[in-house]
Amino acid sequence: MNSDLFAAENMAEPATAPGMTQQNAKSIKYAVNGECYARQGAMIAYRGNLQFEKLGQGVGNFLKRAVTGEGLALMAVRGQGEVWFAHEAANCFILDLTPGEGITLNGRNVLCFDPSLSYEIKVVKGAGMAGGGIFNSVFSGHGKLSMMCEGNPIVIPVSPQAPVFVDTDAVVGWSSSLQTSLHRSQSLGSMLRGGSGEAVQLRLDGEGFVIVRPSELRPEKSAGN
Numbered sequence: 001m002n003s004d005l006f007a008a009e010n011m012a013e014p015a016t017a018p019g020m021t022q023q024n025a026k027s028i029k030y031a032v033n034g035e036c037y038a039r040q041g042a043m044i045a046y047r048g049n050l051q052f053e054k055l056g057q058g059v060g061n062f063l064k065r066a067v068t069g070e071g072l073a074l075m076a077v078r079g080q081g082e083v084w085f086a087h088e089a090a091n092c093f094i095l096d097l098t099p100g101e102g103i104t105l106n107g108r109n110v111l112c113f114d115p116s117l118s119y120e121i122k123v124v125k126g127a128g129m130a131g132g133g134i135f136n137s138v139f140s141g142h143g144k145l146s147m148m149c150e151g152n153p154i155v156i157p158v159s160p161q162a163p164v165f166v167d168t169d170a171v172v173g174w175s176s177s178l179q180t181s182l183h184r185s186q187s188l189g190s191m192l193r194g195g196s197g198e199a200v201q202l203r204l205d206g207e208g209f210v211i212v213r214p215s216e217l218r219p220e221k222s223a224g225n
Helices: 188-190
Strands: 019-024 025-041 043-055 072-083 091-097 102-105 111-114 117-123 135-141 143-149 154-158 165-166 171-175 177-183 200-205 207-210
Touching: 019 091, 019 143, 025 043, 025 091, 091 102, 091 135, 091 171, 102 143, 117 143, 135 177, 165 207
Parallel strands: none
Antiparallel strands: 019 025, 025 072, 025 111, 043 072, 091 143, 102 135, 102 171, 111 143, 117 135, 154 207, 165 200, 171 207, 177 200
16 A cells, blocks of 8 residues: 555564653654653553553552642553554653753643652642642653643743743743742732733742743643543
């Protein structure tokens, strides 16, 4: 059969080494030799001898924050084989962390990650109950992590001389070394008159970067969907 469908960029080739690789802009391939972790429901295909286990709410650090809907519901993939992950055709990126580095991500933007990474859910300091991402996932250690973004992400450098202010509904993640606080850009009088719809932002100070998406879509009701 002849078709552009069978172009090299669309074909899945056997993995040459264990671990995470980019299949295309919208999906990640993981050659499992032991285990890996991924968001629940993200598997789109696999081959080999693999088992998928849901990691329930309250199991160690794999905690889904039902109170906010912002938590990260995970599954473990164990065995030998290859698995492909994707979520609603979002753009996928691989981050390679080394010791001493860390990144804070909204749970809705995590796709999969190596078991060698440390992972915990933390309260976003300064965000209070007004923040769009009250609980975020913090990754550190040595290994790879795949994040996803609706549309093309914008990465903005942050420096002590130039703090960055982001919409809490648009922020994807930031360097975990940055300090966060809540910033109000409207006066009380303006807010009482209806305001501009941009009353509160998350302020990031320090040295690092912040990632935002080109939309203000509301968080998913369930990170496992």
